Amino acid sequence: MKKTVIVGEGIAGLTAGVYAQLNGFKSEIYEKNPVAGGQCMGWDRKGHHIDNCIHWLTGTKKGTELYKIWETLNAIGDDVEMIHNQTFYTSKLDGKSATLWRDLDKTQRELLQIAPEDAEEIHKLISHVRLAECCEMPFNKPMDMMNIFDYINMGKKMAGMFKVMKEYDKMDIEDLGNRFENPLIRKLLTDYMCKEYFASSFIISYATMTSGNGDIPLKGSLAMTNRIIKRYKELGGVLHTNKPIKKIIISHNKAEGVILNDDTVVHADYVICATDTAETFGRLMDSSYMDKKLKVCYENPNDYPVFSGLQMAFSADNNLFSDETIIFDFKPITIGNNDVTRMSLKSYHYDPSFAPEGKTVLQVNIMQRKDDFDYWKSLNKQDYKNAKQTIAEAVTDRIIECFPKLNGHIELLDCWTPLTYEKYCNSFNGAYMAFIEKKNIKIPRLKGKVNGLSNVFIASQWLQSPGGLPVAAATGKFVIQRILKKEGKSINI
Structure with a gap:
């Protein structure tokens, strides 16, 4: 052997x-x-x-x-019991919100109500997400080991993807957002992934959930x-x-x-x-x-960027935050040389094993790029610790400003940076995904x-x-x- x-x-x-x-x-x-x-x-x-990985x-x-x-x-x-979340995420802007639901019909109705001026693009988006629900990467064998029959079968299974790629594969997520007039819809479509990603990547990601192939x-x-x-x-x-x-x-x-x-x-x-x-x-x-x-x-x-995250986990009363994942604006927080004005906040209320009775875990993610990684890397041990504490306090204040009910009912559990991924996983620039394909x-x-x-x-x-x-x-x-x-x-x- x-x-x-x-x-x-x-x-x-x-x-x-x-x-x-x-x-x-x-x-x-x-x-x-x-x-x-x-x-x-x-x-x-x-x-x-605190769950580090599976959203x-x-x-x-x-x-x-x-x-x-x-x-x-x-x-x-x-x-193994699976959680079937009903929302992909919600974006909030100027007091208004828009949600990508697991139910595509519900998403379409909501987006049309918010932005009737974008009706044509909304219908196009939803129809192509439906087409992308057939998308499945070949995992039976490496593509270089596939024969002509494997490729024919893959083409049959993913027939809808040809239309998706034809419509969206020449644009990135920023281009996708710019197709829409409504600022909230633009924000919704550009909030979740780095703007450099192909628009088709976003379509496929959302379709993974709506098809039932992306549970927890x-x-x-x-x-x-x-x-x-x-x-x-x-x-x-x-x-x-x-x-x-x-x-x-x-x-x-x-x-x-x-x-x-x-x-x-x-x-x-x-x-x-x-x-x-x-x-x-x-x-x-x-x-x-x-x-x-x-x-x-x-x-x-x-040409080949990577990204990571500055993340924090909080304990909160579980009846005070009902959203699954919400992305929102806040007063600027300076991190290194950059002012950050937007973050995602995810609730793990769907999994009671993560917190004591009456509590839930909330988790913040602020996107970090190479210059952010370089900033964290430049700090000595004490300055690194102080910077994390200062930023975590600022983030806590911004969360309470946006969700006043959490005042007095939220406590920081942990804060970690791209350097955490470098330390424990030897991750290049602290990245937790591979190179972004632009x-x-x-x-x-x-x-x-x-x-x-x-x-x-x-x-x-x-x-x-x-x-x-x-x-x-x-x-x-x-x-x-x-x-x-x-x-x-x-x-x-």
């Missing part, structure tokens, strides 16, 4: 581990942190649970290829991660935490194994890097092994092979835009299919 060493136990590494065990390999996963999960994580503060999970609809992966991992299934597993990210860990161990996989890897041992264009930080040598037939690719190339192995197309992304941050700029789709090395592979959200949990899980499966192909075995897993 051949041995596979997997570096990193986020969702990509765990998925690779499960599929390795299911397909005749002996695997061991090495994780630098005390707990596994990567960014699919949560933690406790003052009797409350909604793509692949919750039975029969889809991604659902089959999640089911294989034991991430979701018949025994009860008890959140950490519980889902723990179910996958349990599945991996039950299959005979070995998990090592608090075991950071120093280097991959490379000799004669082949990896012999890895060296741990304590200089222990672990031999392996295959090495899978399930880490941030900036960490993989430069520390685990020389940067010369990085694919030239990926290197272009890292070297041109204006119009006229093509993000490469990478195969997960390391050029020049015969037995080193990659499983990572950075292999394909937009990244996130679905891509992490898919690449974890795909990497085992690539190894199976190399071994001359069937890739139909």
Whole structure:
């Protein structure tokens, strides 16, 4: 039985581990942190649970290829209760609000009432969201391993997407917003994602929810991660935490194994890097092994931006905030060199396990870009702590100004920045998604092979835009299919 060493136990590494065990390999996963999960994580503060990752999970609809992966991992299934949120989010502007509902007819009625002057564009938007409900990324096998029949079947399943791409794929989200005259509708359409994303990305994201393919597993990210860990161990996989890897041992264009930080040598037939690719190339192995197309992304941050978040979690009385996610304006708060005037506030009232009785967790997210990351990175330890406290107090004040009922009934639980993701996940510029694909700029789709090395592979959200949990899980499966192909075995897993 051949041995596979997997570096990193986020969702990509765990998925690779499960599929390795299911397909005749002996695997061991090495994780630098005390707990596994990567960014699919949560933690406790003052009797409350803070969920870091899942706002909604793509692949919750039975029969889809991604659902089959999640089911294989034991991430979701018949025994996992799912939350079916009724709103995607709400945007508020100048005392008025607009909501994207799970029910598309309800959304259409509300938007037409708010902005009859935009009736034509509203009808067009809603009709194309319906068309996009068929969208499902291919997760059965890597696209470079698909044959003509696979492509024909994919085209049949996603027939509606041709019209969506024809209408929206040449514009970004800012262009989409500019199609509308009403300022509230413009704000609604540009609030959720970075303005550089393709408009079609927004359409697909909303359609994921309206189609029933974007629900939330009860008890959140950490519980889902723990179910996958349990599945991996039950299959005979070995998990090592608090075991950071120093280097991959490379000799004669082949990896012999890895060296741990304590200089222990672990031999392996295959090495899978399930880490941030900036960490993989430069520390685990020389940067010369990085694919030239990926290197272009890292070297041109204006063309290939990333984003992160400044986030805070609060305890609040659970009867004082009924919205699921609302995005709103507030008096400016200065963060580094930027004045911030808009934030999202999400309530976890739908999951009573997150808070003591009578309480709920509210979570703020303020988008952060590279210059914000550079600001946080420039601070010494004390200044960093002071800046977080000052900004958290300002955010608390703004929340109370916008929602006066929360005055005296809200308490800060925690505050974290892009540096948190860098510290715990080695995330490039603190990003929690992959590179943003802008119009006229093509993000490469990478195969997960390391050029020049015969037995080193990659499983990572950075292999394909937009990244996130679905891509992490898919690449974890795909990497085992690539190894199976190399071994001359069937890739139909």
